[in-house]
Amino acid sequence: MNNLLVLPMILPILMGVILVFLRPYIRVQRVLSVLTTIASAAVAAYCLQHIHLNGIMRLDFGDWLPPHGILFVGDSFAMLLVLVACIVSSIILLYAFATTGFETETMFFYPFFLFLMAGVNGSFLTGDLFNLFVCFEVMLLASYVLLTLGGRKTQLKEGITYVLINVLASWFFLLGIAYIYGVLGTLNMAHIAVRVAETGQGPLLTLIAIIFMIVFSLKAGLLLYFWLPGSYSAPPTAVAALFGALLTKVGIYALYRMFTLIFIHDPIIYKIIGVLAIVTMVAGSLGAIAYSDIRQIVSYNVIISVGFVLTGLAIATNTAFQGASYYLVHDMISKALLFLLAGTVVYLTGRSKFNEISGLIRNYPLVGWLFFLTMLAIAGIPPFSGFIGKVYIGLGAIETGSYVLLAVSFLSSIGVLYSLLRIFLNSFWGETIISEDDQKPFQKKIGLPLVLLAVLVVGLGIGAELLSPYIQDAANTLANPEEYIRAVMGDDLE
């Protein structure tokens, strides 16, 4: 039964390898890749229910018992993210079918899409620190290729920055791993947690914790986000949506895992994360307001939400973890939708500055109203998906009396609303600039993925009740790391 745990990673890898050999058969590639993502999503959904009923799942590769072997651990937090990642990427695939050109598609677009998914899912599921590094690299190498595929000048330029910054981040990751192996002599995350608790988190371990914080902050875009707006606005829309929805979330997940499981004994860490989150939200809001390029604004919105999710980690109570889990799920879906909409607007008009576009809602009413809906959802207006996460994080902040965090995080919502409302008012209202004769036709196959994502956004808002048992499981494992440790190490702990 637990063997199922490896499927969300191994299915995309195997299928990706097979698709390499099916290079000329685009249609076959499309069908197989979307089937793979849907199958992974189905497995993840089944596992999520299984974890809810029977507790955390564990898979020891080659039957090497922990702490000796590499293992996958499926807890609700990880599995929830895997499920949403699979669903969102299958919808993005539908968009990619419609918009990716034939040339790019034959240059191994789908295999690398699947490799990226495999890396993301593996990072969520692994229970071993070095394996986390390897999964990160699988994901990153695929993302390097997807970012530069097509070879436009901006892509190449941003590609070099993106690759170099990630090489450096990986270097720090290895540094952290080397130090932790030197100090504790183990790389199994649960085992590290046990040993940190035994030896006490002295200055040396806090230093290592801060190295890991730097690494994952670079990946997540927490404060160290300077590379993000450029490289997220350069690639084709479908790839940008995939990056915006998944890549930063992996960094956020790693931060949560590190600082709810392993380095939990030094409160200074949470203060640092709180300060970083505040600076990120403020700077992200300023960036979102400062630019007039739609894709830049959307990228800065990713940064704001990274800051917002990590306030949940800084508060570190069960309620805040619930809020963060809701918000992460919401953020993956709504950021994918936002990136797709921004890309669609740029594609339809051929311009990327919002003050050069106006009156789009008359030409493309569907795009206009979907943009409006997404804006409300991301700002956290009640019937949609962003609301409930914001409420729970806010409740957590009130419980612990962190009012500064509360104030900044809710003010950042206004930044989000303002930056997106500006696009909406300028680009969608006003005089139309495109006459009915020369407007580009809006194809149904572009509309379908947008509508599907919008249905998810609304559904998540209205049907939050259905998801709540899984969210509570996720928050419980985050708030009580003993459960995770017991599931991996057995009852006797050592």
Next chain:
Amino acid sequence: METLITLLVGVLVAVGVYLLLSKEMLRIILGTAILSHAIHLLLLTMGGLKKGDVPLLTETAAEYTDALPQALILTAIVISFAVTAFLLVLSYRVYQESGRGPGLRGRQDE
């Protein structure tokens, strides 16, 4: 021995950082390669340098060398090899596209 290797790691990091801070693409790539060598040596040193026999179960050996750091390095070397190859190809493409030496010159409006 461990101290010596650690000093060597320090020197390599210094060289790597110096190269990374230069403006030319090839030097930067070489910098990342040297940095990765430094971190591999550090990984090896952290597990303790060779202390005993090969880690195969025999009855005579009193002490075994820790095999894990070597497995880690092997993986890390493969990854850094792949990334360096990708970076080289990427910078070659940039060179082809821009028609001049692969230097980093910043944006036009800066």
